[in-house]
Amino acid sequence: MTREQTLNKDPSTASDIDSVRTSNAAALADYLCAQRDIIVEGEIAARSGDAEAIPAIIVASRRARSAVAAHRTARDHHRELRRLIEDLRWFGLALGAAHDLDVQAVRLRSSAGALRARYLRGPVRERVEQYFDYNIEQARTEGRALLGSRRYLAVLTDLDSQIDELRGGTAGWASVDRPDVLLADLVERVQDRMRAVALALGEDSRDATVHSVRKAVRRLRYYIESIGPCEPERERALAALESLQDALGEHHDAVVAKRHLLQISRDAEKAEESSFTYGLLYQRELDVTDRLLGVLPQACDGAVRAVRLLAAAERPGGEGSSNG
Template identity: 30%
Template structure:
């Protein structure tokens, strides 16, 4: 699947492919017929010359990311390949331009969360003699491409590495059924090829030079921090590319990390934990406006569409669209400035340092349970505080505090999942339901203020403000409904099963 480029942004294409090792003296595996493949086009021969870029310590390779400048073939240019899942990568392309030894800024910025400011240098060179065969169905449609590659590679680093090998690739054509790949896989393996253990040619060439990927450390907290740091970096690229839901997911990762650092700070160096949590709070605050704008815009547009036509007076949709477009542009610029900042880079470095020192983390089962129990008690205290308040702004703020404590408790349960049982998972599920309801309540409260501002703007522009008043009144009723739902859910949570150590 190819997505359109905008301006100087890269073109994106999803690759679904499998690689195989094949001895130099073996013939090309016969793939006609194989599944729906009934014909094979004439071969095409290309010579591909690719220079790969990475940091001196191969930080991109460790993350499974490939960045290259390739000459030859139908898609020569700059390519950035990002791992998506098994057999699947996303390739971002830019045309050849500028100096051959300097990575285009549009691609270099996308991997800043991995390079952390380190210079991208020429790390390897590959020359590939490629013979390609298009695989067709009975109607002549291209289902996949079989490539027979003879590769010569040279990699630099502390010690040079030279290699030469042969490999087979089968790449699924855009729109083709993924089951086609399985059919061809069986035929290739039956012909004597073996699935390659290397995700890319570069990874095969640099295996002796690239540090081994991080394995599970045995520390529940260190492994949790590492997983969320990886998620933060993946979504960093998505935010920079304006990918759908990327801001939300990056904000979730930052909140998960912040919540775990504060909940389990007694298992860590407290000063380090508090410092990192404060920086993650800053990051979440910089990402927040972009996400809040997305949520409010979608909510209000849906609410307007749900109103009877006779209650929609004036240019309501146009005014809202203009307002949120301006807000979204400013919020996105703010988020990107944060990701480009030295402060953010230092935060990532500090999180890396934390993950690399699992031995200094005290996270036995007893310590973990105590921390989760503390988060449960704080949630109980926050709910008790709500009962003392009358409906109004103070109660809304108190319910928001309950929501934050519920989220903290839920994240705590997620963190210790590897060493807990079913009862905690059930409790966590009920806490999530409370959090979700109060999240909706908070969105309504925040959106109500936006409605007031939109109404004032409409009035100032001599537009009819009636509809905003209608929506404002409906939001009050909706918030009360969510409050009642929360009350019922909290009662169910108190009656539900939970581990004895949590009480």
């Protein structure tokens, strides 16, 4: 007999579980509704030329996707949910392309500007500007078209449908997985990926495994956000995860910068220009990734401890449960 079957034999415990599940379905509906509102308001602002609205739309789509994808039953057995998860992923990636390029342009302009004149070999600043101006304009054009697309409207429609089902009690997928069980699974996912980082050989492999940790941490953080109002255990867990996510985000920015520098240096070499400066800039980004690799284990351990305390509080009858 499973642990959950044992719990369900006790009528009072079963009542606790049902109460928690109902409460969490309502909290998830509110969370998804808030993300949908941010997306719609951001779309209106973006169409009016407000570039600052785009990052908020991207984060909202990631939050909604992570909160839903954290549910195993939703991920594995519900076709409509799988489609929504994939469409939210597509939406965030496609819309975020221009913003990501903007961030990288600022980063590499700053890095090049910090070099002494004697280290600037060739038209480095001009080539960086040319590279990003072209790519950013392409991405912005595609992003504007995306906001009026049928697929974008389908994302909103599917979100509305899930919100209505959650509030109406007909979203069976949201009432199967207990929060403490999901939290344990999500923590294990993070730890498994951190172990992969320690075993990774070579620069590219390490970069890829750290990025996989980043995605697992993001899913864990946004799932925790979706399960109700912040209580002390939840606040501590979210603060620890946000700090870890910041370090992982900085690592990711450095990895992406390396890729852009490789492409820019190839363009320079084709034009028979020196690639010396791009090598210096690449080494700086490599130093950033190496530094962050050193701090990630401790940051991850702290976040895991905080989430485990939250999971204990979320168990039916625990201090943080609705009936505790």
